[in-house]
Amino acid sequence: MTEITITSYIILGTALFMLLNSAAVAVYAERRIAGRIQNRVGPNRVGPFGLLQPIADVLKLILKEDVTPHNSYKLIHTIAPIIPVVTALMTVAVIPFGEGIYATDINAGVLYLLAVASLGVYGVTLAGWASNSKYSLLGGLRAAAQMISYELPLGMAVASVVLFVGSLSVVDVAVAQENWWFVFLNPVGAIIFIIAAFAESNRTPFDLVEAEQELVGGFHTEYSSMKFGMFFLAEYMHVVINSMLMTTFFFGSYHLPFAGYWLPEMGTAAKAILDITVFTGKTAFFVFLFIWVRWTIPRFKFNQVMKLGWSRLLPLSIINFIVIAGILFFFFNG
């Protein structure tokens, strides 16, 4: 484990600040892009181009009455919205945003990411249970089943990346993609990872957790005011985080395509600015992909979600892992 210096704190603080704000930007982007896709305008009244809409939304949420259902489990009902926000914020600690720009380099950083992601399910599940409402409970149960199912292919896809790197440190994963992004070396893993990441962040086509037509509001039916706001914030932070993870694991992290072959040597400051720009650009693209898919593709049925997870993605990801391990062992002797 590397020493923790003042720089780490500065980077961590900046990253957390950016992540919290990126959720607001993502909400705005979602509503504008949704408007565009559905041939309407979207929010354009508050501020120039409606840019201040997220602030207005948050103000509205804060001013609303905070209702707790009469027969709910009050303590858990209150704690539940905090969990997904905290787990989303914990993730940025190990993500490298540029060459040498990371808060900390944990020896088992990839496992840390998976561990933190696996804790996020508690928020949704407990919210569903503590509300003491049948719609919420169904949403919570669906969340638990879905997230456990898709953690496995997600983990296997990440494991197939680790085979190439030979290290569980996220910084090493980023460095190893200087010449070849892993999406070129491991396309099946990349596709599995993207699908599983969509399911993990409960976005369409996997948003059965809050399917309006069947479950009213799903797990957050009984939530109002800023408690609902926390879930809303967490959803968009998870979208941003998952975009960052896709970028880090498969799309070269902060490297331009094949950068090792053609990119000239640069000064530290110039390299840092380029790295962060490239990383942010890729993340923004994947956030756009999340939004694009949500407004284009209809939702699955729940049995289809389970079938896709267990009998399609999981075997495929295991076969992918074994094939890659075999190729690396027999042909590259690594």
Add this chain to the structure above:
Amino acid sequence: METYAFVLLAVLAIATALGMILNKNTVNSALLLVLNLVSIAGVYLLLQAQFLALIQILVYAGAIMVLFLFVIMLLNVDEEESLFDKFRIKYLVAFLLGVVIFGQILYSLGGVTDMLPEVSSEMVQIGTVEAIAEVFYTDYLFAFEMTAILLTAAVVGALLIAQYKVKDSGETE
């Protein structure tokens, strides 16, 4: 600093463990167990065993306990009636056994004087993934493989049981 962290985590672990046993609500019990697992993971971290700590959270807190919660919520287990409503001889036996085991634990803890061992430079390396993998695949290969076979057998068994029930209900429909 480390001692304070250890005391905090240890108190949290014991408190949540007690809370888990004494709580009558099954969901609360499960949640306290999650907290207990996380605080023990924190103790592992203090001992520089990062791999163990992360696996503890990933496997136990993140997967197994979610499954527990799922089952508890799905079956909607009602609050357990108080244990002492119906006093039976087996509770007495269980209580005596518990006292014996508690005594053993206290006895074995009696010789410990230091709270935390000094973390030497060798220990820092022992908790890493590389060090654990090296030991796994050399010294303890047999035990490792046997565990793998055991787990595979368990998975196949679970699958068979699940499949059997599906077929059965399919025929009766």
